[in-house]
Amino acid sequence: MKVYKQYKGLVTKKFNEFYLVALYKHETSELNKKFLCKIKKSVNFRNQFVYVGDEVIVYQIDSQSKRATIESLVKRNNLLERPSVANISNIYVICSVEEPKLNLSQVNKFLISAEHLGVEVSLVLTKCDLITEQKRRLLIDKFKKWGYQAITLNFNNPENLKNLLIDLKEKKCSIFMGPSGVGKTTLLNMIIPGLDNTTAPVSSKIKRGKNTTRNVELFSLSSKSYIVDTPGFNMRSLEIDIRELPNLYPEIYKQVVNDGINCKFRNCLHINDQGCKLNKNFERYTFYKEMIESSKSHYCLIQGD
Ligand SMILES: Nc1nc2c(ncn2[C@@H]2O[C@H](COP(=O)(O)OP(=O)(O)OP(=O)(O)O)[C@@H](O)[C@H]2O)c(=O)[nH]1
Ligand SMILES: [Mg+2]
Ligand SMILES: [Zn+2]
Structure with missing residues (x-):
């Protein structure tokens, strides 16, 4: 059955000319089912101008085939350029302390690029099980001087993870960004029960990530809070x-x-x-x-x- 009513939805993934759109449950703004959408042909904006995180108006909703058409784009609050994600409320710059090694110049570039968007920026240090407690404390002190209260995570000690989760649930749309192999997807899998996204060990030869995550994708943490996982990359120029x-x-x-x-x-x-x-x-x-x-x-x- 085709319904010609219009609904608002959130773009959670983008591939070629297709967009995965989660429709808001009518009136309540709760996320409902996901629909595979294309942009209406006569629409005057090119495909690349709709990003993950954008809110869109869809019509021609076919609930059987789970397809619909994007009619228009709702005005966005902001757009992060790299990776391209719209309407972010919080940026979590994620870096590992080892494997790959912490590179201060990279951390600096990620932080500056994040601050440039004008939203709240947090720094997360992963893989703290690979360093001593003393080194962890030194890093916390260092980043405090940079102006950040670094959140340190350790595979084997979920205490800080619990606090991070409480934090994330209070934010509207957070993004995890950082180099490849630092554990962004691992973190997401730990945060969202049942999610089993692909992760991969860092290359043993060059100690770099293998660019395991290929797409920017938005996941729902609660009815009001989302997280975006992104492919890792190194910052070259700003x-x-x-x-x-x-x-x-x-x-x-x-x-x-x-x-x-x-x-x-x-x-x-x-x-x-x-x-x-x-x-x-x-x-x-x-x-x-x-x-x-x-x-x-x-x-x-x-x-x-
Ligand atoms: N020792 C240790 N290893 C970790 C930790 N978190 C993640 N890892 C490992 O790091 C490797 C890379 O993790 P991923 O989650 O795939 O990294 P990613 O940041 O998503 O990488 P890309 O998708 O390539 O950007 C995996 O083998 C994880 O098991 C941690 O806290 N401690
Ligand atoms: Mg990943
Ligand atoms: Zn001056």
């Missing part, structure tokens, strides 16, 4: 207006906002600027300086390793 960079480092913006430091020029880049009042004695200042200095015109192009 294209950010350098005037924005000081706002993306907590070590800098906290000095400006909380401590009220008053550089001579309002648009001070805190490098060799005259009358700069920034206390530059923090670990990431070198990364910050490199980002500013490698800028071409007013864009910042950071080449990775």
Whole structure:
């Protein structure tokens, strides 16, 4: 039976010209069944402009074949560019402390790229069973100075995982992003009972992940809360207006906002600027300086390793 009524839904997965859309249960906004959709032919937006996390209006709903057509796109709040995901409320940057080894320059780039979206950013360190308690504490101290209360996870000790789960259930749409092999999908499998997504050991030769997850996919944690798993990747370049960079480092913006430091020029880049009042004695200042200095015109192009 075909129903011609329109319904709102959430794009949970995208492949070629197809979109998996979970329809909201009428009135209650609860997630209902998933439908395989294509975009209405006459619609004036090209396929690539609909992303996982987007809300869409669908019609031509065929409940037997579980197919429907996307009629239009609901206005989105934000769009993360890499990986492309819409309407995110929280970013969890996930990095492992070993296998693959923690790479501070990568962590920095992931955090800056995440902060750029303007949502709440958290840092998760996985595989803490592979380091000593002393090293774990040192890492927590280090990232506290970077402005983040790192969540440390350990396969064998689910205590911190419980707290993370409570945290995630309070957020609307969280995304797990980070390099390949750090354990993003493993974490998701532990968080969502019954989910058994593919994971794979890191390559024993090059100690890197094997890019096991291939698609961006959104999973429902409760009727009001979702998580997006993403394929791992290494950050190579970021294209950010350098005037924005000081706002993306907590070590800098906290000095400006909380401590009220008053550089001579309002648009001070805190490098060799005259009358700069920034206390530059923090670990990431070198990364910050490199980002500013490698800028071409007013864009910042950071080449990775
Ligand atoms: N020792 C240890 N190994 C872990 C932990 N979490 C994940 N792993 C292992 O790390 C490997 C990679 O995990 P995945 O979940 O596939 O990693 P991923 O981040 O999803 O990787 P991509 O999908 O390639 O981006 C697997 O063999 C996991 O068993 C942990 O806390 N401790
Ligand atoms: Mg994965
Ligand atoms: Zn300054």
